[in-house]
Amino acid sequence: MAETDAKSPAGTTGDPAPAxxxxxxxxxxxxxxxxxxTTILDAARTEFAAxxxxxxxxxxxxxxxxxxxxxxxxYFGSKSKVFIAAMELPIDPDVIVERVFAxxxxxxxxxxxxxxxxxxxxxxxxxxxxxxxxxxxxGDDNSATREFVTVELTARLAxxxxxxxxxxxxxxxxxxxxxxxxxRHVLCLEPIASTPRAEIEARIAPVLxxxxxxxxxxx
Amino acid sequence: MAETDAKSPAGTTGDPAPAxxxxxxxxxxxxxxxxxxTTILDAARTEFAAxxxxxxxxxxxxxxxxxxxxxxxxYFGSKSKVFIAAMELPIDPDVIVERVFAxxxxxxxxxxxxxxxxxxxxxxxxxxxxxxxxxxxxGDDNSATREFVTVELTARLAxxxxxxxxxxxxxxxxxxxxxxxxxRHVLCLEPIASTPRAEIEARIAPVLxxxxxxxxxxx
Numbered sequence: 200m201a202e203t204d205a206k207s208p209a210g211t212t213g214d215p216a217p218a219x220x221x222x223x224x225x226x227x228x229x230x231x232x233x234x235x236x237t238t239i240l241d242a243a244r245t246e247f248a249a250x251x252x253x254x255x256x257x258x259x260x261x262x263x264x265x266x267x268x269x270x271x272x273x274y275f276g277s278k279s280k281v282f283i284a285a286m287e288l289p290i291d292p293d294v295i296v297e298r299v300f301a302x303x304x305x306x307x308x309x310x311x312x313x314x315x316x317x318x319x320x321x322x323x324x325x326x327x328x329x330x331x332x333x334x335x336x337x338g339d340d341n342s343a344t345r346e347f348v349t350v351e352l353t354a355r356l357a358x359x360x361x362x363x364x365x366x367x368x369x370x371x372x373x374x375x376x377x378x379x380x381x382x383r384h385v386l387c388l389e390p391i392a393s394t395p396r397a398e399i400e401a402r403i404a405p406v407l408x409x410x411x412x413x414x415x416x417x418x
Numbered sequence: 419m420a421e422t423d424a425k426s427p428a429g430t431t432g433d434p435a436p437a438x439x440x441x442x443x444x445x446x447x448x449x450x451x452x453x454x455x456t457t458i459l460d461a462a463r464t465e466f467a468a469x470x471x472x473x474x475x476x477x478x479x480x481x482x483x484x485x486x487x488x489x490x491x492x493y494f495g496s497k498s499k500v501f502i503a504a505m506e507l508p509i510d511p512d513v514i515v516e517r518v519f520a521x522x523x524x525x526x527x528x529x530x531x532x533x534x535x536x537x538x539x540x541x542x543x544x545x546x547x548x549x550x551x552x553x554x555x556x557g558d559d560n561s562a563t564r565e566f567v568t569v570e571l572t573a574r575l576a577x578x579x580x581x582x583x584x585x586x587x588x589x590x591x592x593x594x595x596x597x598x599x600x601x602r603h604v605l606c607l608e609p610i611a612s613t614p615r616a617e618i619e620a621r622i623a624p625v626l627x628x629x630x631x632x633x634x635x636x637x
Contacts (some may be wrong), residue, residue, distance in 0.1 A: 274507035325577065335605050336555040345605055370601055370610035371621055378597025382589055386554050386564055388572065402590055406625050 236274055239264045243275050243285040252282060252346035265384040286344065288331075289324035300359050307359075308372075308408025312400045315376045320383060320396070332380060348373070360411055371410040375403060455493050460485045462504040471565035498570050505563065507550075508543035511571040517537060519578050526578075527627025529593075531619045534595045538603060539615070551599060565591070579630055590629040594622060 242263030246255045257278050261268040275281040275358045283291055292394070299310045319323045331344065356372065357365035379399065461482030465474045476497050480487040496502045502510055518529045537543045550563065575591065576584035598618065601607045610618070 302559050333555055336552055336600070345607065346603075349608055366609050367613055367617075369620070373607070373609065374597035374601040375594055375625070376597070378593035378595070378602050381555070381596050381600060383591040386567075388564065388589050388592065389568055390585050391593065394586055398586075402586070402629075404592070406628060409625060409628075410621075 205224060216219075235264075235266060235270065239271055239274060239281070240285045242377075243281045247282060247343040249287065252278075253345045253350055255343075257281065261301060262298060279347075282343075282347055282351075286347075286397050287327060288347075289321070289327045289345075295352070296355040296359060299356075303411060304359070304407075307411050308406070309400075309404040311372060311376070311407050311411070312360055312404040315379075316396050316400050319380070325384070329384065332377070332385060362409065362413070368411055370414070372407050379403060422610060423635070431555045450505070454489065455481075458485060458490055458493060458500070462500045462626050466501060466504065466562040471562045472569055474562075476500065482615075501562075501566055501570075505548060505566075506538070507563075507566075508537060508546045509571075511574050514571070515574040515578060518575075523631060524627075526630050527625070528619075528623040530591060530595070530626050530630070531623040534598075535615050538599070543545050544603070547599065548603065551604060574631075581632070587630055587632070594625055594629060598622060 210270050215379050243255075243260045246260050246263055246284075250259075255278070257271050258268050260278075260281060261271050264271070271281060275284060279293065280291075280365065282288070295314055298314050299307050302310060318328065335344065352373070353366055353369045356369035362368065380390075383399070386392075458479065461473075462479045465479050465482055468480075476488050476490050479497075479500060480490045483490070488628050490500060490610050494503060497547070498512065499510075501507070514533055518526050519531050520527060537547065554563065571592070572585055572588045575588035583586065598610075602613075602618070605611075
């Protein structure tokens with residue numbers, strides 16, 4: 200795997216901070232490029248596991264890796280991207296949200312359905328998603344991932360939805376998606392497990408659209 | 419716990435078969451009432467685990483327990499009820515489907531939302547449901563429960579929906595419900611985890627209604 204900037208996930212929002220060195224930071228710690236990247240990821244995993252997602256800062260990760268925070272920004276772009284790389288997440292909320300709203304909010308349900316179901320078609324992503332689902336359900340050490348989903352995915356979706364109840368709407372859309380993952384790919388209930396992807400997509404698109412943009416409040 | 423007929427779950431559909439004794443069945447095996455019931459449940463768990471739900475018959479359970487099949491019917495009423503008792507399931511598909519369609523198909527979404535969310539309010543049911551969800555996600559030995567959900571819950575819901583695609587519709591409704599369970603009670607995503615039950619109920623009722631009775635096909 201090439202350890203270059205070309206590896207940065209698309210849709211980076213983190214500002215590429217100018218190179219600066221913190222006081223008292225020993226210079227010359229940057230050994231090989233790949234090694235530095237690995238050191239940062241190891242430090243990130245330690246910090247996220249110990250403190251969760253929200254309470255961990257790029258500065259703390261840099262301190263743990265004994266590098267300048269600018270270097271973390273240089274390699275990854277933002278805390279979100281460090282987390283994605285450290286946890287080998289197959290999803291980048293920035294990219295997903297961008298793609299989902301690319302054709303306007305009235306198509307967000309259909310785009311979200313297509314994007315999510317598409318992920319499960321890729322073997323590596325599918326296995327990683329299944330592993331995440333298992334870890335989450337077991338309740339083992341999933342607080343950082345849960346916080347990440349809340350802070351990054353829910354908040355970004357909610358920003359685009361824009362209503363006061365947007366975070367709940369985002370959660371409801373996620374609930375429908377995870378329910379599809381669970382019934383189709385984990386429990387393998389029939390007939391949903393063997394229904395063609397396009398059919399599932401067509402069924403859930405209007406439901407996701409409704410979760411996202413409403414329709415009349417029932418209560 | 420009183421081991422009497424009064425313990426039979428409501429909504430029994432199994433015909434209470436007339437008392438008959440299979441040939442070669444040793445008479446007088448019925449010791450204490452509770453003991454017989456326990457013996458039947460032990461045999462049922464063994465059979466279901468070995469062969470799954472669909473392939474297990476009341477006759478095979480009776481054989482395993484060394485009792486007359488009529489006795490199994492007497493104690494439990496049907497294979498479905500034996501399974502529910504053996505696996506200590508907090509849900510009886512007969513009862514649920516009856517309740518969901520009690521006010522007509524146009525209210526099925528709202529009734530299903532209320533029934534499902536109500537289950538999670540009862541501590542014992544909630545713990546059992548969480549345990550089932552964990553077992554299912556881990557993929558340990560859940561084939562009997564999966565088949566039970568498919569054969570009993572999906573099929574019964576589908577019967578009431580009545581369209582050609584009714585089994586898929588039933589699966590989709592179940593997917594939304596399990597997604598709520600997962601995000602609200604397992605992952606504890608915010609804000610859905612702390613949103614009042616009535617609000618969640620109001621949000622998912624129209625979605626469940628749509629899954630169950632349609633609206634225009636998109637593809």
